[in-house]
Amino acid sequence: MTVARRLVVIGGGAAGMAAAVQAARHGMRVTVIDEHARLGGQYFRGRPSSEIEGSPRWFAQNARGVLVLNQSVVVDTPQQGTLTIWSQAQGGFDLAYDALVLATGAYDRPVPLPGWTLPGVFTAGGASTLAKAHGVTPGKRVLVAGAGPFLLSVADDLAAKGCAVQVVEATPFVTALRGLAVIGRDREILQQTVGFLARLTRRGVKLRYGAMVTRIEGMERVARATIQRVDSQWHPLPGTAESVEVDAVCLGFGFVPQLELAQALGCQISYRADTCEFLVHTDDALRTSLSQIYAAGEITGIGGVRVAIAEGQLAGLTAALDTSHMTSDQYAIARQPVLTRLAHLGRVAEWVRTAYRPRDGLWTLADETTMLCRCEDVSLAAAQAALAHNPATPYAVKTATRLGMGLCQGRICHPALIEWLRTQHQFTLPHKELPWRIRPPLRPVPLADWLVAPNPAVEDAERAEVL
Numbered sequence: 001m002t003v004a005r006r007l008v009v010i011g012g013g014a015a016g017m018a019a020a021v022q023a024a025r026h027g028m029r030v031t032v033i034d035e036h037a038r039l040g041g042q043y044f045r046g047r048p049s050s051e052i053e054g055s056p057r058w059f060a061q062n063a064r065g066v067l068v069l070n071q072s073v074v075v076d077t078p079q080q081g082t083l084t085i086w087s088q089a090q091g092g093f094d095l096a097y098d099a100l101v102l103a104t105g106a107y108d109r110p111v112p113l114p115g116w117t118l119p120g121v122f123t124a125g126g127a128s129t130l131a132k133a134h135g136v137t138p139g140k141r142v143l144v145a146g147a148g149p150f151l152l153s154v155a156d157d158l159a160a161k162g163c164a165v166q167v168v169e170a171t172p173f174v175t176a177l178r179g180l181a182v183i184g185r186d187r188e189i190l191q192q193t194v195g196f197l198a199r200l201t202r203r204g205v206k207l208r209y210g211a212m213v214t215r216i217e218g219m220e221r222v223a224r225a226t227i228q229r230v231d232s233q234w235h236p237l238p239g240t241a242e243s244v245e246v247d248a249v250c251l252g253f254g255f256v257p258q259l260e261l262a263q264a265l266g267c268q269i270s271y272r273a274d275t276c277e278f279l280v281h282t283d284d285a286l287r288t289s290l291s292q293i294y295a296a297g298e299i300t301g302i303g304g305v306r307v308a309i310a311e312g313q314l315a316g317l318t319a320a321l322d323t324s325h326m327t328s329d330q331y332a333i334a335r336q337p338v339l340t341r342l343a344h345l346g347r348v349a350e351w352v353r354t355a356y357r358p359r360d361g362l363w364t365l366a367d368e369t370t371m372l373c374r375c376e377d378v379s380l381a382a383a384q385a386a387l388a389h390n391p392a393t394p395y396a397v398k399t400a401t402r403l404g405m406g407l408c409q410g411r412i413c414h415p416a417l418i419e420w421l422r423t424q425h426q427f428t429l430p431h432k433e434l435p436w437r438i439r440p441p442l443r444p445v446p447l448a449d450w451l452v453a454p455n456p457a458v459e460d461a462e463r464a465e466v467l
Contacts, residue, residue: 004029005323007316008083008095010074010261011103013041014054014305015297015312019101021062022316026325031067031095033074033085035443041105042125043305045133054309075441077264086445099292099319102262102280103312106255106298109358110412111146112372112380113365115216115225116251124154124252131157139248140164143225145213146252147171148356149179152196154250159203166206166244168227170234170253170362173209175355182351188306189348212236214365216249225249234361253358256415257299260438266290271429275357276419277301278434285335286315287322294319303349310342360423363416372420373413375406383417392425394418394435409438 007023009016012034024030032039040056051057069087076084078094086092108123115121122130122138124146130136137158144155145168152167159165169176183189200207208227214236215226229240259269259278268281268289280295282288288295296315297308314335321331366372368381378401390396394417397403403417404410410417414436421427429435 005098005325006031006096007099007101007319007323008033008097009101009103011041011105011297012036012039012068012070013103013105013297013308014043015105015308015315016041016101016103017056017059017063018054018309018312019103019294019296019316019319020066020312021059022313023101023320023325024063024066026317026320028099028320028323028325030063030065031069031097033069033072033095035071035073037070039068039070042129043308045129054305054312073443073445074261075443075445077261077440084440086441086443092445099323100265100294101312101315101319102265102267102288102293102295102299103297103308103315104258104261104299106257106302107411108251109253109256110416111251111253111358111362111365112370112413112416113214113216114367114370115218115222117371117374118216118218118222119220120218120222120248121216122248122250124150124250125255127248127250128154128157131161135161137161137163137248138250139222139246141246142166142248142250143168143213143227143244143246144250144252145170145225145227146254147358148252148254149193149352150254151252152193152200154252155205156196156199158250159200159205165200165203166246167200167208168211168213169207169209170212170230170359171209171356172232176209179351179355183348186344186348211240212362212365213249213251214241222247222249230361232359234359235364236361253362254356255298255302257302258411259299259434260409260411260442262288262295262299263434263438264440264442265293267293267295269434272301273422273429275302275353276415277353285318286311287318292319292322301349302353303346304352307342307345307349310338310345314338314342358419363420363423366420372417373401373403373406375408375412376402376404378403378413383420387425392421392427394421394427397421398436404436407444409442410436 006029009020009032020030071088075086108125142163147170155165155167211229214228227242228236262280270281280299286294294315296311320326366380370380382401386397386400
């Protein structure tokens with residue numbers, strides 16, 4: 001008789017929930033750890049009634065016996081097979097695992113430009129969350145700017161709440177037209193896109209293509225923004241600047257995979273220069289470079305909720321196979337429809353990733369006074385000065401300026417710093433690793449809980465809700 005092995009899933013978004021359901025169905029003991037009060041991740045936030053596959057309600061109906069630790073984060077990886085968890089309800093404790101699925105998701109790509117630290121400047125994802133989950137809008141006259149189909153979703157959310165919205169898309173209109181041809185083979189995405197465009201048109205939302213926000217101005221908060229046309233590499237074109245009066249700006253230039261835990265564990269990380277992404281390296285079954293550790297969802301490449309669900313299913317199945325909860329024949333039968341779905345969905349996701357990827361001109365927007373590191377107040381001028389006496393590497397800039405040493409441990413500033421060094425100073429990225437380090441605690445936790453030795457691991461039932 002097979003002994004039930006414990007699978008710990010980090011992340012309660014679509015990928016994590018799908019992985020947990022698949023593994024539990026095949027007899028694994030599953031614990032899901034998520035930092036939020038409710039499961040669902042970014043996509044299902046504000047959609048409490050949804051019952052589609054991958055939603056929290058679907059999860060509750062299909063994941064009986066799965067244990068959930070909400071408002072909990074991993075703060076350390078003290079040894080192979082053990083995680084140190086901090087929970088808002090229970091404080092710190094160690095949790096052992098036999099297998100681990102990383103489904104930590106992604107966050108909005110930070111882009112430093114003049115005025116981006118003013119009150120009234122939001123990430124596109126943050127503005128969407130406020131509108132969907134809390135009914136709060138960032139302002140009355142809102143500029144949604146950046147690149148990618150997510151801008152349409154954000155504009156739709158805000159316009160539905162009564163905001164006067166303008167959308168500025170950096171990629172040219174011809175790209176959007178080509179995109180319709182690509183997504184035309186995917187009926188669900190086509191219907192969604194056409195729906196966004198129809199509603200935005202009906203509400204009088206203006207869409208401008210081939211332009212970017214290059215400066216945001218105001219005294220105590222946002223008052224206006226400068227929009228300029230850009231070339232194919234997103235360099236602003238001289239003589240095209242136009243000022244618009246707004247009280248909020250939502251910036252959305254795609255997403256950055258959240259890799260801190262994967263890095264701390266020692267998983268191999270790779271870099272895609274064509275999409276400006278660091279990714280967890282996996283094989284075709286979603287195994288990472290470390291035994292019994294798997295990755296699913298946005299940390300393997302930004303692909304959207306449907307790809308995340310399919311990858312979560314595959315990761316859960318592979319974990320069940322590798323811990324002897326499935327035979328090879330059972331695994332081959334179960335994973336085939338998942339692979340077929342991934343092949344179909346992956347084509348559209350890959351086109352979106354490359355078509356709307358950040359171009360080099362994006363990293364020229366900051367001027368000398370622009371803050372690169374908000375935590376430590378490090379400006380572009382300070383980073384430039386550091387390069388006068390040091391090599392053009394993240395470590396050198398960090399050592400000379402403290403950039404990346406603040407509360408976020410570089411989550412906000414490092415993605416932009418890397419691209420600035422790579423495109424403006426010929427920095428060559430190392431192979432198979434991130435060009436910066438992160439140290440425990442991986443997430444900010446109360447000092448008292450961190451100084452006290454973690455409690456011995458206890459029974460899951462004492463710490464989690466049984467679904």
